[in-house]
Amino acid sequence: MSWGRVLVRVVVGGLFVGHGLQKLKGSFDGPGLAGTEKMMQSLDMEPAKENALAVALAETGAGAAIAAGVATPLAASGLIASMVTAIRKVHGKNGVWNSNGGFEYNLVLISTLVAIASEGPGRASIDAVFGKSRWGGGGGLFALLVGVGSSFAVVEMGKRAAEQKRLVDGGGEV
Template sequence: MSEADLPASVDAGLLLIRVLVGTVFAAHGFQKLFGWFGGGGFGATAGWFASLGFGNGRAAAAMAGATEIAGGLGLAVGLFTPLAAAGVIGVMTVAAYQNATSKGFWSAGNGWELNYYLIAVAFGLAVSGPGGWSLDAAFGWVVAGVGPGLAALGLGAGLGTLRWVTRDRSTAA
C-alpha cells in the first residue's frame, strides 16, 4: 500500500499528530533562539546549556534551537520526515539524559516521561510515513517503513547520546 492508497482517516490522523506535535516542538526552538512564546531567548538558553557542561553554551543553544525548529516544522508539514524525526529524537535524547540524571521517569517529578513520548511519536512517524497529506507525498519523496524508522531512531539517539557524553561534566551544575 502506497501513501496514495491510505484511507483519508489515516491521512487525517497522521496530519493531526504531525501538526500538533511538530508545531509545539518548533515553538520550543523559537523560545530558545528568539525568546518567543515566553522563552528565555538565546542568551539565557546559552547560559543554561553552559551550566550543563556544554562549553559556553552558545553552540549547544544554536544547535538545539535550530534542530527543534527544523525538526518540528519538518514533521508538521511532512517534509523529509525520517530526517525531521531524527532531529526530534536527537534533541529529546539529550533532554532525557538531563532529566534522567536526577529526576527519574515521571513527568510529575520533571522526569524523562515526556521526552520518551516525543521520541516514540517521532519514531512512529518515521516508520509509518507522513501520510498522503504531506509535502513528502506531494513531491513523491515518501520514505517510510521499519528500516527508515530504525535509521531515524539510531541517528537521533546516537547523535544525542554522543552530544551528551562529550559535554564537560566538571563544569555541569
C-alpha cells in the same frame, strides 16, 4: 489514517517549533538564546553558545519539517536527539513521571516521532510528492538510531569541551 497523521504531525511539529522559538527568540515566555546558552553551560554542554543555537535551530527547523511532512526520518532524528539529550542531562535522574520532573513527556515524544518516521507523513505531505508517504520500519529505525547516536556524540563532545574549558579557566595545562 492520513488525516490522523496530519493532525499528529502538525501538533507535535508545531509544539517543537514553539519550543525552538522559545530558545531562539524568547517567544512564548522562553529564555531566548542568552538563557539557553546559560542552561547549556550549567549542563556542561560546551561550547554553550553553539549548542544553544544548534538546539534552537534543530527544534524550530525539524519541528517545521515534521509538521510539513518533509524529510520525515531525518527531521525526526534531530528532534529525537534533542529529547534523548534532555532525558540524559535533565530528566533521567528524576524518574519516569513528569510530575516529578521525569522523562515521561520526552519518551512520549520520542515514541511518537519514531511512529511518524516509520508510518510516514501520509498522503498530505511534501514527502508524498516525492513518493514517500510511508517510510516503513527503516525510516523509524533510522530516526531512532541517528537521534540516539547524535545525542551521545553531542553530550560526549560537550563533556570534553567543558573539561578543557575548566582546565584553561583554572590555569591548568590542556
